[in-house]
Amino acid sequence: xxxxxxxxxxxxxxxxxxxxxxxxxxxxxxxxxxxxxxxxxxxxxxxxxxxxxxxxxxxxxxxxxxxxxxxxxxxxxxxxxxxxxxxxxxxxxxxxxxxxxxxxxxxxxxxxxxxxxxxxxxxxxxxxxxxxxxxxxxxxxxxxxxxxxxxxxxxxxxxxxxxxxxxxxxxxxxxxxxxxxxxxxxxxxxxxxxxxxxxxxxxxxxxxxxxxxxxxxxxxxxxxxxxxxxxxxxxxxxxxxxxxxxxxxxxxxxxxxxxxxxxxxxxxxxxxxxxxxxxxxxxxxxxxxxxxxxxxxxxxxxxxxxxxxxxxxxxxxxxxxxxxxxxxxxxxxxxxxxxxxxxxxxxxxxxxxxxxxxxxxxxxxxxxxxxxxxxxxxxxxxxxxxxxxxxxxxxxxxxxxxxxxxxxxxxxxxxxxxxxxxxxxxxxxxxxxxxxxxxxxxxxxxxxxxxxxxxxxxxxxxxxxxxxxxxxxxxxxxxxxxxxxxxxxxxxxxxxxxxxxxxxxxxxxxxxxxxxxxxxxxxxxxxxxxxxxxxxxxxxxxxxxxxxxxxxxxxxxxxxxxxxxxxxxxxxxxxxxxxxxxxxxxxxxxxxxxxxxxxxxxxxxxxxxxxxxxxxxxxxxxxxxxxx
Numbered sequence: 134x135x136x137x138x139x140x141x142x143x144x145x146x147x148x149x150x151x152x153x154x155x156x157x158x159x160x161x162x163x164x165x166x167x168x169x170x171x172x173x174x175x176x177x178x179x180x181x182x183x184x185x186x187x188x189x190x191x192x193x194x195x196x197x198x199x200x201x202x203x204x205x206x207x208x209x210x211x212x213x214x215x216x217x218x219x220x221x222x223x224x225x226x227x228x229x230x231x232x233x234x235x236x237x238x239x240x241x242x243x244x245x246x247x248x249x250x251x252x253x254x255x256x257x258x259x260x261x262x263x264x265x266x267x268x269x270x271x272x273x274x275x276x277x278x279x280x281x282x283x284x285x286x287x288x289x290x291x292x293x294x295x296x297x298x299x300x301x302x303x304x305x306x307x308x309x310x311x312x313x314x315x316x317x318x319x320x321x322x323x324x325x326x327x328x329x330x331x332x333x334x335x336x337x338x339x340x341x342x343x344x345x346x347x348x349x350x351x352x353x354x355x356x357x358x359x360x361x362x363x364x365x366x367x368x369x370x371x372x373x374x375x376x377x378x379x380x381x382x383x384x385x386x387x388x389x390x391x392x393x394x395x396x397x398x399x400x401x402x403x404x405x406x407x408x409x410x411x412x413x414x415x416x417x418x419x420x421x422x423x424x425x426x427x428x429x430x431x432x433x434x435x436x437x438x439x440x441x442x443x444x445x446x447x448x449x450x451x452x453x454x455x456x457x458x459x460x461x462x463x464x465x466x467x468x469x470x471x472x473x474x475x476x477x478x479x480x481x482x483x484x485x486x487x488x489x490x491x492x493x494x495x496x497x498x499x500x501x502x503x504x505x506x507x508x509x510x511x512x513x514x515x516x517x518x519x520x521x522x523x524x525x526x527x528x529x530x531x532x533x534x535x536x537x538x539x540x541x542x543x544x545x546x547x548x549x550x551x552x553x554x555x556x557x558x559x560x561x562x563x564x565x566x567x568x569x570x571x572x573x574x575x576x577x578x579x580x581x582x583x584x585x586x587x588x589x590x591x592x593x594x595x596x597x598x599x600x601x602x603x604x605x606x607x608x609x610x611x612x613x614x615x616x617x618x619x620x621x622x623x624x625x626x627x628x629x630x631x632x633x634x635x636x637x638x639x640x641x642x643x644x645x646x647x648x649x650x651x652x653x654x655x656x657x658x659x660x661x662x663x664x665x666x667x668x669x670x671x672x673x674x675x676x677x678x679x680x681x682x683x684x685x686x687x688x689x690x691x692x693x694x695x696x697x698x699x700x701x702x703x704x705x706x707x708x709x710x711x712x713x714x715x716x717x718x719x720x721x722x723x724x725x726x727x728x729x730x731x732x733x734x735x736x737x738x739x740x741x742x743x744x745x746x747x748x749x750x751x752x753x754x755x756x757x758x759x760x761x
Contacts, residue, residue, distance in 0.1 A: 153348075165729070166190075167240075170248050178215075183210040183212065185201060206231060207228060207414070209226075210416055218242050221239070223255070223258040260309070260321050263384070264357075265356065273749055288711065295448035310326075336354040348374045352374045359387075362546070368395070371387045389404040389405035392404060396436075396624040405426060438630045447467055468494065470624055480518065492513065507533035510530070511550075514527075514628025518558045530554055553575050556568040556569075588625060591702070616669035639655050692730060698723045714746060
């Protein structure tokens with residue numbers, strides 16, 4: 134399956150600002166006053182609205198932007214020159230007032246002023262910023278270690294922004310937690326401590342339409358529910374936040390992450406595209422906020438099979454992060470997702486380079502925090518699997534599983550995904566007994582956790598169907614594959630590259646059962662889907678041709694088999710190279726078809742190519758791996 138994560142607000146803070154929905158753009162004035170923490174007006178400083186322009190405060194600290202084409206309720210970002218830090222509105226993020234006569238009060242302090250941490254609202258906003266990162270990382274497979282790394286990275290980033298030390302911020306947070314009052318603050322403190330179930334209960338108690346910050350509370354509640362894997366509850370909470378402020382990008386980002394976790398990829402990408410459009414209006418094009426949405430959007434594109442779009446979004450996000458001197462966690466997450474996308478596109482050298490770079494970044498984080506993130510191990514292992522380096526793949530996946538079984542709950546989705554990935558390597562080696570053991574464990578864990586209607590569960594059933602087919606347990610295999618197909622089509626629609634995986638495996642089962650009409654129908658459907666969604670040169674499309682070659686060979690249609698094998702060979706030669714075992718096996722299959730046709734001279738050529746790849750004769754049989 135691979136291991137995807139989302140940034141999902143590594144940079145964005147979930148700050149409730151209590152403004153209504155944005156209206157239509159209009160020409161108007163935006164005005165306000167700038168004052169220091171002790172209430173003194175700040176004259177003659179430049180204040181800017183990103184993507185709009187700047188102005189200078191008057192002798193009395195007042196400012197006014199004239200004739201702006203903005204909408205009441207539209208998100209804007211305020212900044213000040215030199216070393217001033219905006220403490221309110223937090224980080225300068227606010228909205229155009231509903232009335233032109235309503236001023237914006239901007240409170241500032243010099244960078245490094247310890248009085249910033251004496252303000253409970255500043256400390257609370259830092260805690261809220263931490264919570265905005267934890268849930269998506271925990272639910273996307275990162276586990277507690279990635280959540281802790283995100284907290285450490287965020288606090289270090291905030292310390293740099295404020296000109297303070299991490300120790301000062303942590304001490305202020307500890308003091309704030311010791312004095313929290315009421316279910317809302319207690320819920321934030323519980324979330325910060327990783328007690329998500331308690332946080333959900335307290336935040337629900339705090340939600341009252343008559344209280345302020347209602348939208349913020351719904352968003353944090355949604356994050357807490359995500360951390361518990363309660364996606365319907367998370368969706369319900371964040372949609373309530375959006376009902377209050379429909380164009381708030383922070384809420385849209387959370388909703389996009391929830392929808393992606395629910396396998397609703399079309400809705401997820403549309404939601405994240407809306408968030409990106411809003412943030413591009415509000416922030417500089419090279420703002421870390423834009424990178425956040427691009428990286429999350431890239432992950433959603435990939436999960437939905439839009440690999441070219443995913444690669445573009447992830448590369449754009451990485452470029453912005455690098456421009457801002459590169460947050461290690463953000464770079465690691467984007468690179469990890471990019472390596473998986475490149476692998477699925479068959480761009481193996483580039484994929485391995487990205488994965489190795491991710492490994493080096495993750496090792497830096499692990500050394501600093503004594504954590505062992507496993508996603509890069511999994512992705513590099515899958516690259517090794519796809520390029521025939523099975524022993525190396527198993528070493529990495531065994532390591533990842535051993536780590537996550539110690540640091541995560543036994544039924545955590547990441548453990549299940551890793552078992553599924555390792556089973557696919559065993560299947561490549563025709564070690565179906567080991568593959569079955571991993572798949573049965575993954576199935577049991579998913580059933581125990583109630584995750585039996587997911588695409589991932591469909592892939593588990595598909596893998597078991599392949600295992601049972603290899604053992605001639607055709608009736609059981611057919612039942613499993615039909616259930617897998619029903620789930621995949623219900624979640625993804627009738628046409629999707631993962632639906633094609635099930636169809637391909639189903640087609641091979643029918644070849645073994647000698648039901649050649651149905652076999653050809655399913656194999657050609659899989660080919661059409663992969664060619665449409667992945668492209669004619671994608672490794673999965675090449676495998677479809679390989680399996681159609683096997684089908685034709687099984688029927689004695691040697692010329693047709695040769696043609697399909699040649700298409701597969703030519704395609705995989707581009708992506709995997711002449712020494713890949715799978716390329717060698719297909720060369721051997723071509724040689725067998727040619728000899729059956731009496732083309733012995735041509736057969737010798739392909740036998741030589743097969744020998745160079747180290748492929749022993751497979752008697753015309755393909756490696757029947759569904760490759761979930």
